[in-house]
Amino acid sequence: MTAPPAVTADDAELIRRSHDDPEAFAALFDRYAGMLYRYVSRRLGPETAEDLVGDTFLAAFGGRRRYDLSQPDARPWLFGIVTKIMARHHRREAAHYRALRRSPVDGPDDGPADRVAAGVAAWASRAELAGALAALPGRDRDVLLLVAWGDLTYEEVACALSIPVGTVRSRLNRARRKVRAAFGGVDPTAADPAAEEG
């Protein structure tokens, strides 16, 4: 029998294999470390992201027997773990966003002059947006960013955070309302004075 490419196995299969062969778990790292790094770098900056991704995989490895093998996609599980670990850094995260308000870093919008001009305007709004993110309660921010930045579906967020889908929806709605308000309240459905705190 020829050695098969490990990449053909789904996540659950890799994790199942790692029960007997712990080193098989490294394939999961190869698959998702980059994705998690990008996600964490958005929320906490690149300085801490690296260690945090390492911590996440160690925690995942330690808990691999609790993984529900009927779930072929391990992303929700990993995002759930990284969310828990990031919660310890919530102050740093808020500071990360607030710093953005003061001195926006260079955006990716370098290029033709008109795009740069548009970029400047966008950055002004982004600073507001970052401020709104910093002001969100952690639980609401987790849901919002797992959807917007982690590209998880509502069901996957529910699975990642071990909360009902209904709770995902309500937290997401609340977070969106506040973020929209910060962005200029363009959405008429957000005409709720209580949400205009910026």
Added chain:
Amino acid sequence: MDDLSPLRDLGRALEHDPPPSLARQRSRLTDAARDPRARRGLRRRRPRGWTALALAACAVAALLLVPAVLLRPDGHHRKPVNGLTHAANRPMNVLILGSDVRGPADGAHPAPARSDTIVLVRLPADRKNVTVVSLPRDLMVQRPSCLLSDGTRTTPGRGQINGAYSEGGLACAIKTVESVASVRIDQAVVLEFGGFARIVDALGGVPVTLPVDVNDPASGLHLGAGKHMLNGKDALAYARLRHGIGDGSDLSRIKRQQKFMAAVYERAHHLMLSNPIRFAEFLRLSTASVRAIPSLDLANMKALAESLTRTGSSRPHFVTLPNRPDASDPNRLEVDKPKADQVLAPFREP
């Protein structure tokens, strides 16, 4: 969703690419994995809490799931997964359990689940003559001692075959069937009660023909004699029915389940050819409704179901493991060894 796009832009602007030094974190992980403690306390085949199982007649639907098995490594040798072409040429023995209680996935005290239906499936290398052998749940057998998740062992001895599952979980059911039938099991699939109904509904119902009226107050099933298209709920009641039809025995229930399995198989087969979109939905629901060791995967399942058509596999052959009334308890059954050996002979081929 549009109101999230400024937020998405912000995210992209904040994002950093993974640096090469991220490899250090991989080393942390592999170091931990190489630590001998990581291997300690591992059991060979199943994760903890593997107790919850599911209903039987689903065994039917499992005939389509079973092919997925072929992509899987041989559990006994822990060989890695092989490519489809390679694995598809390997003969496989598959154990399918259906049971009516589902315990918590990882609970310390899962509800005792009964394996209502026990089926062995032989997929020969050419996939041409699939054999499905039902094992009556009332069969009295010599049960081996099984290791439990808490480290204790079950008492070996003579007992009803389905007790192996409720006492020792799937691992114990596998071990017991392996010892009773003298066959090696390459894959085990457990079907859930609710999953069965969902699978039938995904097929748009399954046709059955009743020789007599059925009135079963226990399940609420009331049907006149003749042909019916059963939805998931009714199909479940029908598959489990023990009273009000046939001679009321477990054996007549098995016959009914086998017929039903054949009907589901044909229906699924028809759907695969006539309505690929509905069939994909059926497969998706099926994967979600079974637990398998080793686990099943949707893409693999689909490829395999299709490979079954390609090889032109005929309708499976359904039999019940030959048995007779138990010498010590006429209300129980025991294996009719010489005849059973004939039925099981193909399962023992390499």
